[in-house]
Amino acid sequence: MGSRARVYEEVWRDSGAGTSCKRVTRGNALRQGSAWRGSRGLVALLLFAVSVCGAAVWLYVTFLDSDVTETLVRQGELVSPRPRFFPVQCSEDYDNHKRYPGCTPQRCGRAVTDSVVTREEAQVLRRLAERGLSLAGSDGGASILDLHSGALSMGKQFVNIYRYFVDQIGDVFTQEDFQLYRNVRERIQAAIAEAFGLDRTLLYLTKPTFFSRINSTLAKTQHDEYWHPHIDKVTYGSFDYTSLLYLSDYGSDFTGGRFIFMDQNANRTVEPRAGRVSFFSSGTENLHRVEKVAWGTRYAITVSFTCDPAHAISDPAMP
Ligand SMILES: O=C(O)CCC(=O)C(=O)O
Numbered sequence: 001m002g003s004r005a006r007v008y009e010e011v012w013r014d015s016g017a018g019t020s021c022k023r024v025t026r027g028n029a030l031r032q033g034s035a036w037r038g039s040r041g042l043v044a045l046l047l048f049a050v051s052v053c054g055a056a057v058w059l060y061v062t063f064l065d066s067d068v069t070e071t072l073v074r075q076g077e078l079v080s081p082r083p084r085f086f087p088v089q090c091s092e093d094y095d096n097h098k099r100y101p102g103c104t105p106q107r108c109g110r111a112v113t114d115s116v117v118t119r120e121e122a123q124v125l126r127r128l129a130e131r132g133l134s135l136a137g138s139d140g141g142a143s144i145l146d147l148h149s150g151a152l153s154m155g156k157q158f159v160n161i162y163r164y165f166v167d168q169i170g171d172v173f174t175q176e177d178f179q180l181y182r183n184v185r186e187r188i189q190a191a192i193a194e195a196f197g198l199d200r201t202l203l204y205l206t207k208p209t210f211f212s213r214i215n216s217t218l219a220k221t222q223h224d225e226y227w228h229p230h231i232d233k234v235t236y237g238s239f240d241y242t243s244l245l246y247l248s249d250y251g252s253d254f255t256g257g258r259f260i261f262m263d264q265n266a267n268r269t270v271e272p273r274a275g276r277v278s279f280f281s282s283g284t285e286n287l288h289r290v291e292k293v294a295w296g297t298r299y300a301i302t303v304s305f306t307c308d309p310a311h312a313i314s315d316p317a318m319p
């Protein structure tokens, strides 16, 4: 027998198909098949159980960390003509203060609109912020310019732009800039009054109202630590309604820097967009923070309102 024939013979014998093997009957074949199907079913069941357990653990860990992030409004969306309103239950903060009927929040929530301020207006305001802040600026990543008080970040502290830069002030601001600020403030105020069902004449601009410029430079003092969770009514006292006007675009002018409402069950973000106004009742129901800016420069204005006439301020004006 040639070696090739011997190999065939051995394979034949080893496979049990030789003379000594059981005859493969139809019954045998079916029994073997169903045994195989049975163990396949078991493996599938095990895999299914493992996946279900994995998913349950993942969900548990995610919720435990409150890491769930939901985007309320994306940069690329255009919220127009009506604001998008997200109601939330009012906290008890307002009970601890004198109530002003027609103004004090009874209905709380947050809203976003892209139709109150145009992108062109946002660009004019951004240039104004750039000019003002280019005079000084913080050593760390967060600088502010408060048009009302004149406070301007400089190094590790603040100076009064109207006094410190008397000679340059005419190159930074014009009367039209202040007019634009007033005009934009009035429109935001009207939008807030309408969304919350308030009498707009009972709302007053309050301080601080400031431009902010944030980049990814490391913080040098506490003033640069803009990312901490906070409640505006606690931080600033007089605020009843906070509004933020964004002057640059998330994703193209900067990354990171999203606004985050920190709700108990999730983080809910608003992606800044030039001309976008986000506004909300200022109490504990709207605990929030700003995500650290990872790249680029983010400009915004904080414009806030109080119901308490004692905390009202006049619109910023050329000194
Ligand atoms: O710039 C922002 O998006 C938020 C700023 C802020 O939280 C504040 O000014 O209180």
Ligand SMILES: [Fe+2]
Residues within 6 Å of the ligand: 230, 231, 232, 288
């Ligand atoms: Fe805030």
